[in-house]
Amino acid sequence: MIYTVTLNPALDYFVELEQVNLGAVNRAMTDHKAPGGKGINVSKVLKRLGHQSEAFGFIGGFTGKYLREVIEQDGIATKFIEVTGDTRINVKIKGQEESEINGVSPRIKPEHLEQLRNQMSELKKGDILVLAGSVPATIPFDIYEALCREALEREVEVFIDSSGEPLSHVLQARPTFIKPNHHELGELFSTNIANPEEAVPYIEKLIGQGIKYVLVSFAGDGALLGTKDQLLFANTPKGKVKNSVGAGDSVVAGFIAAKNEKMALADAFRFAVATGSATAFSTTFAERAIVEELMKEIDIKDWRKGE
Numbered sequence: 001m002i003y004t005v006t007l008n009p010a011l012d013y014f015v016e017l018e019q020v021n022l023g024a025v026n027r028a029m030t031d032h033k034a035p036g037g038k039g040i041n042v043s044k045v046l047k048r049l050g051h052q053s054e055a056f057g058f059i060g061g062f063t064g065k066y067l068r069e070v071i072e073q074d075g076i077a078t079k080f081i082e083v084t085g086d087t088r089i090n091v092k093i094k095g096q097e098e099s100e101i102n103g104v105s106p107r108i109k110p111e112h113l114e115q116l117r118n119q120m121s122e123l124k125k126g127d128i129l130v131l132a133g134s135v136p137a138t139i140p141f142d143i144y145e146a147l148c149r150e151a152l153e154r155e156v157e158v159f160i161d162s163s164g165e166p167l168s169h170v171l172q173a174r175p176t177f178i179k180p181n182h183h184e185l186g187e188l189f190s191t192n193i194a195n196p197e198e199a200v201p202y203i204e205k206l207i208g209q210g211i212k213y214v215l216v217s218f219a220g221d222g223a224l225l226g227t228k229d230q231l232l233f234a235n236t237p238k239g240k241v242k243n244s245v246g247a248g249d250s251v252v253a254g255f256i257a258a259k260n261e262k263m264a265l266a267d268a269f270r271f272a273v274a275t276g277s278a279t280a281f282s283t284t285f286a287e288r289a290i291v292e293e294l295m296k297e298i299d300i301k302d303w304r305k306g307e
Ligand SMILES: Nc1ncnc2c1ncn2[C@@H]1O[C@H](COP(=O)(O)OP(=O)(O)OP(=O)(O)O)[C@@H](O)[C@H]1O
Pocket: 180, 181, 182, 217, 218, 219, 220, 221, 222, 223, 236, 237, 238, 239, 241, 244, 245, 246, 247, 248, 249, 251, 272, 273, 274, 275, 276, 277, 278, 280
């Protein structure tokens, strides 16, 4: 079974404007809302790709109630833990450029965290655990490291999509898979990474530390996937970006779906990148038929041989 954990879910509120004028009243042309948070998005995309998962995490208040209702209506099983405050609202603004204002998590008490750890103790060999998104300020930032160690001991595969301190700490536990974008990879090593060439030594370092899959995305400029034996590069398909929110989460979902379907590594990588682009090219999330179309535009090259 696939389990996603979103410690900091959100009600994502999307608004579209011609352009944003700071210091003025801005009126949206369109708006819509949706349950969000990186683990929840992974569950949503997995469902669209034909895979079941169960969503865990903390929700609260009227926004939390909305999240639970919509996610369950979408046919995704949930085991959320209820907290007292309201789940945050994250504002996603599409003007000339995309801007985001992510809200503040409600307080998570130690007993809530204990409850989550008890839930996680039921995972078993062969399960997949996705730990994704930011860690609320009221939770120790090394929580992913602790959850990851416990899961790996049970022979559960652990997929991480996070950044900053939670990501740098969890690396010490050697998760199965990480997917930083190139900025996040640079942040990990206190450097700037502008292109795939510059990313390669850092990917090799992470693989050397025992991480099985390191997938680094460069938005519309391709992606690299490193393993112990291979270093692959994928171009990204061409298209009009309508919404990049959740594109990274879609790459993670695509890779998990493909591995579940026993695709070979290069095909799984192609499927993952196509899923990211299918989300970027839609106003919501990837559809499987579009993913399969976009796959035809992606060539996988052996980076070291250049072919
Ligand atoms: N301009 C683009 N053209 C095609 N695909 C894109 C584009 N931008 C993003 N994508 C798709 O989205 C994936 C993730 O993009 P990116 O490298 O920006 O990661 P991220 O920062 O984690 O994403 P997110 O926008 O979810 O935070 C890419 O690998 C690609 O599949």
